[in-house]
Amino acid sequence: MGVDTSLKGTLHRRGLRMTPQRQLVLDAVRDLGHATPEQVCTKVQAVAPAVNITTVYRTLDLLEQLGVVQHAHLGHGAPTYSQHEHRHVHLVCHSCGKVDEAPTELLGAVSERTLSEMGFRLDATHVALSGTCADCLERNDPDAADDAGTPETPEGGP
């Protein structure tokens, strides 16, 4: 370890500049765990109302290029940003939208299989597993809690 890993150092090594906005965005991402650009913006604006959402987008892109944060697609809507050190698999309930987290080792065996069988290296932290959380399972389907294959066919008649 001889490399400067501070945000300031990382920026300076590339001829980029340290600004309060960049620190605030990074802090917000750290704080929120996995948040959309808009959530990050709201958090930042709680401290510095003048910061524009444009800057948040630009800064998130930049921090990702620097390898300081990463984004994952949790399902239907916006990408969410978090830090590499929070390595976990996201479990998104597509009924209530809740995001659970599971240890990446959950996918260890799967990862090995895709690598050896198809040469595909999984990035577990970028994955969002979709399904139905415990609460919604009970709420919608009190006794079919052991079947993982039957599609539910939602109703939508006028």
Add this chain to the structure above:
Amino acid sequence: MGVDTSLKGTLHRRGLRMTPQRQLVLDAVRDLGHATPEQVCTKVQAVAPAVNITTVYRTLDLLEQLGVVQHAHLGHGAPTYSQHEHRHVHLVCHSCGKVDEAPTELLGAVSERTLSEMGFRLDATHVALSGTCADCLERNDPDAADDAGTPETPEGGP
């Protein structure tokens, strides 16, 4: 089986109407495997140029409500639509964007674990696993093809 499974029958049972557009959209989804609304639209317009993309969006929504197609989020951009009968897990390469498919049983053990440990029922077909495909692995990283878990952890102390 006594239930009419044709699109026309499914529609009629709910008081909805069969139209050429709906058949075309369904054919396009079947044909394309997993396609974004825009790709479906392009395919449909190859046959019927007058069909509006609005209709494609509306029809995809409808077909999904009917349980005829489903959508999955494959990563960065648009959702993609496919058929329930093609039950597979998507493996998306976030380097080249290629989409591979794996049998859903790949996630069987994971599914059992999330269900018993967290009460979370996975929907394997809705899942997109992200990572690096064999081609891109070799292209970028010719000899590190056996590591699926060691992170480089960027630091940033307050």
Add this chain to the structure above:
DNA sequence: CTCCTTGCAAATGATTTGCAAAAAC
């Protein structure tokens, strides 16, 4: 003939871009 469905145009929501002013080095 009666409602459902479509096409169009305009509304919306999220993200990006151009540019001059402000800030960092």
Add this chain to the structure above:
DNA sequence: GTTTTTGCAAATCATTTGCAAGGAG
């Protein structure tokens, strides 16, 4: 002082909605 960064407004892209005309049953 020079170059990067920011804020704002306008542009863009994807998706949705209102409404009148067109089509299915």
